[in-house]
Amino acid sequence: MRGAVMYAPGDIRVIDRDVPTILEPTDAILRVSAACICGSDLWPWRGIDPVTSPTPMGHEYVGVVEQVGRDVTTIRVGDFVVGSFFASDNTCEICQAGYQTHCVHRQPATAGGAQSELLRVPLADGTLVATPAMPEPDLIPSLLAASDVLGTGWFAAVAADVGPGKTVAVVGDGAVGLLAVLAAKQLGAERIIAMSRHGDRQMLAREYGATDIVTERGDDGVARVKELTGGLGAHSVIEAVGTQESMMQAIRSTRPGGHVGYVGVTHDVQIPGEELFFSGVHLHGGPAPVRRFLPELIDLIWNRVIDPGKVFDLTLPLDRTAEGYTAMDKRTAIKVLLQP
Amino acid sequence: MRGAVMYAPGDIRVIDRDVPTILEPTDAILRVSAACICGSDLWPWRGIDPVTSPTPMGHEYVGVVEQVGRDVTTIRVGDFVVGSFFASDNTCEICQAGYQTHCVHRQPATAGGAQSELLRVPLADGTLVATPAMPEPDLIPSLLAASDVLGTGWFAAVAADVGPGKTVAVVGDGAVGLLAVLAAKQLGAERIIAMSRHGDRQMLAREYGATDIVTERGDDGVARVKELTGGLGAHSVIEAVGTQESMMQAIRSTRPGGHVGYVGVTHDVQIPGEELFFSGVHLHGGPAPVRRFLPELIDLIWNRVIDPGKVFDLTLPLDRTAEGYTAMDKRTAIKVLLQP
Numbered sequence: 001m002r003g004a005v006m007y008a009p010g011d012i013r014v015i016d017r018d019v020p021t022i023l024e025p026t027d028a029i030l031r032v033s034a035a036c037i038c039g040s041d042l043w044p045w046r047g048i049d050p051v052t053s054p055t056p057m058g059h060e061y062v063g064v065v066e067q068v069g070r071d072v073t074t075i076r077v078g079d080f081v082v083g084s085f086f087a088s089d090n091t092c093e094i095c096q097a098g099y100q101t102h103c104v105h106r107q108p109a110t111a112g113g114a115q116s117e118l119l120r121v122p123l124a125d126g127t128l129v130a131t132p133a134m135p136e137p138d139l140i141p142s143l144l145a146a147s148d149v150l151g152t153g154w155f156a157a158v159a160a161d162v163g164p165g166k167t168v169a170v171v172g173d174g175a176v177g178l179l180a181v182l183a184a185k186q187l188g189a190e191r192i193i194a195m196s197r198h199g200d201r202q203m204l205a206r207e208y209g210a211t212d213i214v215t216e217r218g219d220d221g222v223a224r225v226k227e228l229t230g231g232l233g234a235h236s237v238i239e240a241v242g243t244q245e246s247m248m249q250a251i252r253s254t255r256p257g258g259h260v261g262y263v264g265v266t267h268d269v270q271i272p273g274e275e276l277f278f279s280g281v282h283l284h285g286g287p288a289p290v291r292r293f294l295p296e297l298i299d300l301i302w303n304r305v306i307d308p309g310k311v312f313d314l315t316l317p318l319d320r321t322a323e324g325y326t327a328m329d330k331r332t333a334i335k336v337l338l339q340p
Numbered sequence: 341m342r343g344a345v346m347y348a349p350g351d352i353r354v355i356d357r358d359v360p361t362i363l364e365p366t367d368a369i370l371r372v373s374a375a376c377i378c379g380s381d382l383w384p385w386r387g388i389d390p391v392t393s394p395t396p397m398g399h400e401y402v403g404v405v406e407q408v409g410r411d412v413t414t415i416r417v418g419d420f421v422v423g424s425f426f427a428s429d430n431t432c433e434i435c436q437a438g439y440q441t442h443c444v445h446r447q448p449a450t451a452g453g454a455q456s457e458l459l460r461v462p463l464a465d466g467t468l469v470a471t472p473a474m475p476e477p478d479l480i481p482s483l484l485a486a487s488d489v490l491g492t493g494w495f496a497a498v499a500a501d502v503g504p505g506k507t508v509a510v511v512g513d514g515a516v517g518l519l520a521v522l523a524a525k526q527l528g529a530e531r532i533i534a535m536s537r538h539g540d541r542q543m544l545a546r547e548y549g550a551t552d553i554v555t556e557r558g559d560d561g562v563a564r565v566k567e568l569t570g571g572l573g574a575h576s577v578i579e580a581v582g583t584q585e586s587m588m589q590a591i592r593s594t595r596p597g598g599h600v601g602y603v604g605v606t607h608d609v610q611i612p613g614e615e616l617f618f619s620g621v622h623l624h625g626g627p628a629p630v631r632r633f634l635p636e637l638i639d640l641i642w643n644r645v646i647d648p649g650k651v652f653d654l655t656l657p658l659d660r661t662a663e664g665y666t667a668m669d670k671r672t673a674i675k676v677l678l679q680p
Contacts, residue, residue: 093570093572094572094595094596094597097597098597099597099620101596101620102595102596102597102620104571104572230433231444232433232434244613247613256434256439256441256442256626257434257437257438257439257442262617265614265617266613266614266616266617267614268613268614269612269614270610270611270612270613271610271611271613271616272609272610273584273606273607273609273611274606274608274609276606276611276626277602277605277606277625277626277627278626278627279626280439280441280442280626281624282623282624283616283622283623283624284621284622284623285617286596286616286617286618286620287617287618287620
């Protein structure tokens with residue numbers, strides 16, 4: 001089968017790889033219908049995270065179940081499923097509290113790389129959620145989005161305590177940031193400030209529910225959010241970048257007692273304790289427990305209430321994966337969908 | 341009138357000072373019935389915070405109103421009142437959300453120093469809460485505790501989302517940590533782990549509701565809390581110290597999805613973003629909005645449901661304030677009450 005493997009920064013190749021097989025009785029094998037490239041895949045691509053050995057890539061996927069292990073009871077061969085990037089049993093105390101990404105039995109769900117034709121997913125019952133039937137093809141991008149970027153944006157909004165009557169600011173205009181705007185709208189936010197300096201992303205943010213666009217960054221961005229919120233700052237701020245600047249911008253844009261939901265994978269970020277102390281904000285985030293939200297998100301997509309698939313502005317066949325990385329790196333595409 | 345002034349680290353003197361007067365129509369002048377020494381007063385005493393000019397000390401107080409400005413409407417001359425360390429209007433959007441320490445009109449409530457016979461308190465209506473009548477003398481220590489250490493411990497427990505069925509760990513066995521134990525008990529915690537290596541403090545922690553005592557610190561303390569919680573960590577962890585070690589101990593003792601409530605005034609603390617991200621905890625804290633809790637705390641004290649005044653294990657006349665600082669610094673006293 002064909003699958004994408006990263007050999008070194010900037011060097012990703014789609015090669016013939018071994019067909020995955022059931023290793024544990026709780027595994028499932030999927031035929032991947034669609035996969036995609038994540039902002040976090042760019043860290044090794046850019047050489048910021050090391051590539052120590054050839055690495056199968058991709059952790060976002062939807063597909064059809066081809067095989068299940070003997071202990072799999074709820075997921076069946078032929079199901080169309082959406083999964084998340086961490087496999088979870090969905091029964092432990094941590095999962096039951098809604099933090100499946102920290103499941104006591106968690107493991108990477110996509111060690112074999114989702115940017116491929118076939119994928120082994122461990123703990124299939126606790127990790128995968130089946131759609132009510134085979135989806136119409138036009139729903140596939142949205143279901144794929146649920147697998148990570150929508151689930152992550154949604155978690156960020158929940159972590160930021162978004163709700164009716166609130167003003168929300170979103171730092172980051174990547175797919176996660178844009179879908180956090182969508183989530184904020186669905187969760188009833190009154191006003192949504194999207195921070196973006198790219199015309200196409202601003203447009204999608206508006207379509208997803210942004211009421212204000214702020215193009216300034218850093219301290220200027222903070223000042224603009226304060227200006228828009230009577231000097232107080234937003235009730236809820238979503239951080240979807242992961243740098244020192246974006247994290248501090250998020251904290252400083254939040255009113256005392258407000259909530260920061262952060263989902264940008266933090267790289268070399270140090271939060272100054274004294275500033276955080278005197279800010280009086282709530283801080284919550286981390287790797288999104290997408291599994292918590294999948295049933296609800298699939299339902300919203302299935303009933304065509306939301307259309308998160310619009311973040312995919314470039315679709316490529318799997319064999320052209322390298323072009324997709326370049327497009328994301330150069331920001332000529334918001335998010336790239338790959339068709340095996 | 342007599343009042344305590346710090347001249348340099350280790351040099352605090354009770355001297356004759358000008359009698360405070362009404363400066364703003366929203367001020368009140370109190371005759372201080374009792375004041376005390378705070379852990380945070382030890383920062384300048386120890387030379388960790390600079391003392392750039394002679395500084396009136398003390399920010400915890402109860403007293404009788406002697407005079408009010410012409411715009412004061414709810415607080416009356418003769419009232420016995422409890423106040424908090426920040427003055428707030430208690431009407432702005434931030435106050436209404438329960439964050440009076442960040443009131444848009446906030447100012448220090450005790451610029452004149454509460455370790456004195458008389459004290460000017462600004463924004464009296466929004467800052468002070470009157471007791472139902474003149475208190476019995478034995479209630480005064482508890483009412484004084486409400487002014488800061490109880491209010492702060494209570495806020496820490498609320499920030500840590502303490503509630504029925506939860507396991508709570510408390511890092512720090514000073515007055516705030518001990519009263520956080522009391523708060524956790526009142527808020528319905530099922531299990532309360534107090535981290536302390538001092539016999540007298542352990543005893544008071546037990547009396548306030550601690551079910552377990554952990555004497556280990558740092559990584560060993562974390563390991564012990566994990567051991568007591570099935571490997572998962574506590575649901576709620578209260579940080580009441582303010583050092584790098586205590587903050588990391590608190591974060592690491594919390595299960596994914598759990599809550600850290602931190603009220604130790606952070607000095608030179610840097611929170612590593614990546615570790616926080618992957619911890620999956622909620623973080624909230626800062627200068628406690630004591631005013632939010634005062635009516636409820638006064639009620640609990642008035643009805644003798646709680647007895648937070650037990651943290652005062654040394655009472656001195658105001659003129660012996662310096663001895664009090666030494667006792668707190670040497671940890672021969674948990675908390676010192678001063679009688680003007």
